[in-house]
Amino acid sequence: MSEHMAGYVAYLEARSMIALVCFGIGALFVGLHGGQDDRITRGFEVVFSAVYFITMVFIAYYAFYWY
Amino acid sequence: MLITLSIGIRLIGLGAEGFWYDEVFTSVLADLPLPRMLAATAGDVHPPLIYVLSWLVARFANTEWSLRLVPAIAGALAVGESYRLTEHAAGKKIAAAAGLLVALSPAQIHYSQEARGYTLLTLFVLLAANSLIERRWTRFGLACALAMYTHNMAAIYMITLAPFALIPRSTRKQAARAIALAIACWLPWLPFLLRQLSAVDAGFWIVDQGLGGLLYAWHYAIWGYRQWEILNAHTLALSGGLAAISLLTIKRHNLKKIGILYALTFAPAASLGILSAAWQPMLLQRALVPAGAAAIPLATAAISTLTKRQRRIALLLILPALAGNLSAHWLNPFTAKDAQGVRNLDHIVEHAQPCDAVYHNEAGSYLFALRALPDLPHYMLPAPDSLAVGLSAATSDAIGVRSASIEEVSTAGHCRIWYMASITPVGSHYQIPARDHILATYPIAGAWLLYDQGWGEITLYEIEADS
Numbered sequence: 001m002s003e004h005m006a007g008y009v010a011y012l013e014a015r016s017m018i019a020l021v022c023f024g025i026g027a028l029f030v031g032l033h034g035g036q037d038d039r040i041t042r043g044f045e046v047v048f049s050a051v052y053f054i055t056m057v058f059i060a061y062y063a064f065y066w067y
Numbered sequence: 068m069l070i071t072l073s074i075g076i077r078l079i080g081l082g083a084e085g086f087w088y089d090e091v092f093t094s095v096l097a098d099l100p101l102p103r104m105l106a107a108t109a110g111d112v113h114p115p116l117i118y119v120l121s122w123l124v125a126r127f128a129n130t131e132w133s134l135r136l137v138p139a140i141a142g143a144l145a146v147g148e149s150y151r152l153t154e155h156a157a158g159k160k161i162a163a164a165a166g167l168l169v170a171l172s173p174a175q176i177h178y179s180q181e182a183r184g185y186t187l188l189t190l191f192v193l194l195a196a197n198s199l200i201e202r203r204w205t206r207f208g209l210a211c212a213l214a215m216y217t218h219n220m221a222a223i224y225m226i227t228l229a230p231f232a233l234i235p236r237s238t239r240k241q242a243a244r245a246i247a248l249a250i251a252c253w254l255p256w257l258p259f260l261l262r263q264l265s266a267v268d269a270g271f272w273i274v275d276q277g278l279g280g281l282l283y284a285w286h287y288a289i290w291g292y293r294q295w296e297i298l299n300a301h302t303l304a305l306s307g308g309l310a311a312i313s314l315l316t317i318k319r320h321n322l323k324k325i326g327i328l329y330a331l332t333f334a335p336a337a338s339l340g341i342l343s344a345a346w347q348p349m350l351l352q353r354a355l356v357p358a359g360a361a362a363i364p365l366a367t368a369a370i371s372t373l374t375k376r377q378r379r380i381a382l383l384l385i386l387p388a389l390a391g392n393l394s395a396h397w398l399n400p401f402t403a404k405d406a407q408g409v410r411n412l413d414h415i416v417e418h419a420q421p422c423d424a425v426y427h428n429e430a431g432s433y434l435f436a437l438r439a440l441p442d443l444p445h446y447m448l449p450a451p452d453s454l455a456v457g458l459s460a461a462t463s464d465a466i467g468v469r470s471a472s473i474e475e476v477s478t479a480g481h482c483r484i485w486y487m488a489s490i491t492p493v494g495s496h497y498q499i500p501a502r503d504h505i506l507a508t509y510p511i512a513g514a515w516l517l518y519d520q521g522w523g524e525i526t527l528y529e530i531e532a533d534s
Contacts, residue, residue, distance in 0.1 A: 004490055004495035007522035008492035012274055012276050015279070018299075022301075023282045023306060023307035026304035026310075027310060027311040028307075031315070055300070
């Protein structure tokens, strides 16, 4: 595999990994929420929102270098 | 009203950006005589409908604006079909909200402004789905046939719709007749499709991307290509959330009515995944554009079943992302156009003399140059006859690509050779040795790095042919 092709494959793999993680975070939040208000506490929402915000900024920061 | 709004949005900046590779391919084919255009199409991987429509439009004008007009109109009509489909599935109120979101979907707008057939495919797929629900069987059959003449990947949508047509006993006979009509209309293309499949089987440019790649493709069908990088992770999470909400609220809907929206949202992506696993990587992201036009109404219907507070949270997360990505559509340049556009040829346009020639490493720059520099002779490095790296020999012949070695070009009596040394990931294995040979053999009078993305680059060299 040429250097260019290897670079392209590495880019696609990184993008796929980001997709899996981010997609998973979104699905996890909704899954934990269960579509019902009483399954989730305000405390969980605050913690999740903080984790979510930090994760998204972290991934977005690195995404700048991939594109 | 919705269609008028959609066409208005799709006309904003329709011809402002230059073509990218796929579009310039459409444009070059549209300039050929009809039999050669059909031969070039048959040698590639798509059926002919969008090329025939583009060819007809090109009789009046072959420009960015004119060739994108058919996809823009198709995209707007697809919004209307999406509204009707949602109305059948979930009622007028949700249909209005969903229709508006599809009209504003960055992915739908992007493909409505691309001189290719993806919004046409969306239109025919949704028309087929609506015709099926309304039991308008002749229209169903014709819509299926038109979808198959628009894109070979329409098959994944036809497979999705077929059970909805054939399982209900009361209408099975009529549905079977409609499918027979669709097959009969499409049959003339079958021999060409078999040849295309055989060429794809021998090698194709799509790279294996796994489950993450599949999720990414599904996500792009909603949020589009031109996202601001800072929003990318968030919109991916939103896509995951929307998929989960849609699946978790399945029991709250009347599945008999909304089942077709579920199928059109998820089954095509699953089919692509299965096809890729069973045969070879076939994850063409843009083939999921029609699925995106179903996913948005489905998510709208799902969100409508949530509590008021949950709906507010969902909208708080979705609307800023939608506004951000909509702004990206018009303000964030499409990188593929940056990389392959005619601006790379500006230097040659300014400095070329009539006795110069242009030598290309790959089909992309060759096709762009045919349009931008029609008065200069163009030659292309001989490439393998494989869809894995570019055009097939049949398509190259039909277009009239002049394949020649640098030695042949340098002794053809030209004053200078402008060498567009593009290196692409899939073609680098033969492009780099050719470039190195040329740089080692011929005196270089000038070099300009036009583009460098790490795995792809374009350098322009000025070669004195006489020496």
